[in-house]
Amino acid sequence: MIGRLNHIAIAVPDLAAAAARYRDLLGAEVHHPHALPEHGVTVVFVQLENTKIELMSPLGENSPIAKFLASNPGGGMHHVCFEVADITSAAETLVAGGARILGDGKPKLGAHGLPVLFLHPKDFDGTLIELEEVKPDLQPA
Numbered sequence: 332m333i334g335r336l337n338h339i340a341i342a343v344p345d346l347a348a349a350a351a352r353y354r355d356l357l358g359a360e361v362h363h364p365h366a367l368p369e370h371g372v373t374v375v376f377v378q379l380e381n382t383k384i385e386l387m388s389p390l391g392e393n394s395p396i397a398k399f400l401a402s403n404p405g406g407g408m409h410h411v412c413f414e415v416a417d418i419t420s421a422a423e424t425l426v427a428g429g430a431r432i433l434g435d436g437k438p439k440l441g442a443h444g445l446p447v448l449f450l451h452p453k454d455f456d457g458t459l460i461e462l463e464e465v466k467p468d469l470q471p472a
């Protein structure tokens with residue numbers, strides 16, 4: 332069911348400092364900060380050869396990562412995102428298999444404007460998993 336690793340998201344307390352470390356110390360291709368007020372985060376994409384790292388910091392009130400950073404003040408890995416071709420059928424299969432989908436269970440438009448949903452970390456070894464619907468013909472070669 333799951334396809335490529337789309338990204339790994341890391342919550343960081345200082346976005347500019349984290350971006351600088353990836354650019355200057357790790358020598359990665361680091362994009363400009365991108366504010367996503369509807370998602371309560373500002374993100375910096377780090378483009379790797381085979382996937383992306385998304386550095387995220389809280390934006391505005393009620394950021395979904397505020398609590399995470401309160402318990403992990405130095406930052407930490409927040410979620411991994413796998414691509415699926417059909418998110419509705421993936422959700423059905425997962426629920427039938429006993430996995431829990433966060434929220435109302437319905438896909439929402441994610442940070443890339445594509446349908447996403449999140450799976451309960453307690454059902455996946457303590458890891459928050461995001462599924463993103465990526466049509467095969469939209470995937471980069």
Ligand code: CO
Pocket residue numbers: 338340385410412442461
């Ligand atoms: Co994500």
